[in-house]
Amino acid sequence: MTATMHAAFAPAGEKLVLTEMPRTTPGPGEVQIEVAAAGLNRADIAQKAGAYPPPPGASPILGLEVSGIVSAVGPGTERYKVGDRVAALLAGGGYATHVCADEGSVLPVPSGFDLALACCFPEALFTVWANVFDRAGLKPGETFLCHGATSGIGVMALQMAKVWGAPKIFGTAGSEEKCALARELGATRAINYREEAFEEIVKAEGGADVTLDMVGGEYIQKNISAAKLDGRIINIAYQDGFAASVNFAPVLMKRLSLMATTLRARPVPEKRRIRDAVERDFWPHVLSGRIRPVLDGTFPLAEAEAALARMNHGGHSGKILLKP
Ligand SMILES: NC(=O)c1ccc[n+]([C@@H]2O[C@H](COP(=O)([O-])OP(=O)(O)OC[C@H]3O[C@@H](n4cnc5c(N)ncnc54)[C@H](OP(=O)(O)O)[C@@H]3O)[C@@H](O)[C@H]2O)c1
Structure with missing residues (x-):
């Protein structure tokens, strides 16, 4: 079979439909993956709405991560061969039966590890490492x-x-059920942001060295207030707004660093550097079960529209997967 089924990129506002197209062959340094599972990410919703176009050269098909089996390799590929089990970060194209990935963005999945569940990791591990550990420099012992x-x-x-080795971890979430899950995953104090003021709680308990934020808006000032001396605040999204009226006095007085990054458009060598660090520092903990997948649910690829609707509704926790 030389065709790839994929949930076609739909013009803004239209529903995704399953269509067939010629299968892409892997380019230099790339592997083609027969997809076992594709992960949903919030960016997919923005892309489908026309607000987050794929970077130049990336597939217009949605999907930033997959797991599966290598089905072909491109010229000059060094590490992976046909039949290998892998999980991969993509710049696009994951909502499909087959997709190509640069081998520098691919992690090996040993036999015995659930191949579909391996898809719960790439986008999150790469993003968190690049932001919390690399850019914001969370050190063992810090809050x-x-x-x-x-x-x-x-x-x-x-x-x-x-x-x-973070001894104190604050996690904010929008329900008691989500707070219970946050505690189970390592939060030493889970805060229901609909009922409690996180900035007051964190400040009263000594403040945060590193803050990972995806909310923005009013959280910009609150994060500054909750930060410790020499604190680092890093944004990966601004879901509540890019604009805010901010008092920067505490940024000056507490010597704070405010940062923000995106992952998707980074060049291939940069993603390889992140992959190498993730594989060295965290992948062994995934394979040992110390870091576990958190699966909200699985939908058939043909029901990608319903899967996106579940994410858009916001009731989910963890990863939503599509299975071709
Ligand atoms: N910059 C990058 O490279 C990068 C990479 C990956 C992801 N991201 C961004 O990171 C975010 C998470 O991605 P995801 O795929 O994991 O999405 P997701 O599972 O849909 O999670 C969205 C989260 O945002 C929280 N949230 C939304 N509005 C909030 C508000 N007003 N106050 C507090 N919390 C709020 C939700 O909390 P509750 O459910 O508890 O209400 C939920 O946990 C997205 O915004 C995504 O675009 C950025």
């Missing part, structure tokens, strides 16, 4: 504040901070 604690990203951030 971590994680917003969106039960998001696809948050469920990994809590577990990674715990194995890294």
Whole structure:
């Protein structure tokens, strides 16, 4: 079979439909993966709405991560061969039966590890490492504040901070059920942001060295207030707004660093550097079960639209997967 089924990119506002197209062959340094599972990410919702176009050269098909079996390799590929079990970060194209990935963005999945569940990891591990550990430099012994604690990203951030040796981890979430999950994953104090003021709680308990934020808006000032001396605040999204009226006096007085990054458009060598660090520092904990997948649910690829609707509704915790 040389065709790839994929949930076609739909113009803004239209429903995703399953269509067939010629299968892409892997380019230099790339592997083609027969997809076992594709992960949903909030960015997919923005992309489908026309608000987050794929970077130049990336597939217009949705999907930033997959797991599966290598079905072909491109010229110059060094590490992987046909038949290998892998999980991969993508710049796009994951909602499909087959997709190509640069081998520098691919992690090996040993036999015995559930191949579909391996898809719960790439986007979150890469993002959290690049932001919390690389850019914001969380050190063992430091205090971590994680917003969106039960998001696809948050469920990994809590577990990674715990194995890294953060003795105090604050996690914010929007329900008691989500707070209970956050505690189970490593939050030493889970805060229901609908009922409690996180900035007051964190401040009263000594403040946060590193804050991972995806909310923005009013959280910008509150994160500054909750930060310790020399604290680092890193944003990976601004779901409540890019604009805010901010008093920067505490940024100056507490010597704070405010940062923000995106992962998707980074060049291939940069993603390889992140993959190498993730594989060295955290992948062994995934394979040993110390960092576990958190699966919200699985939908058939043909029901990608319903899967996106579940994520958009916001009731989920952890990862939503599609299976071709
Ligand atoms: N910059 C990057 O490279 C990068 C990479 C990956 C992801 N991201 C971003 O990271 C975020 C999480 O991604 P995901 O795929 O894991 O999405 P997700 O599972 O849908 O999670 C979204 C999270 O945002 C929280 N949230 C939304 N509005 C909030 C508010 N007003 N106050 C507090 N919390 C709020 C939700 O909390 P509750 O459910 O508890 O209400 C939920 O945990 C997204 O915004 C995504 O775009 C950025």
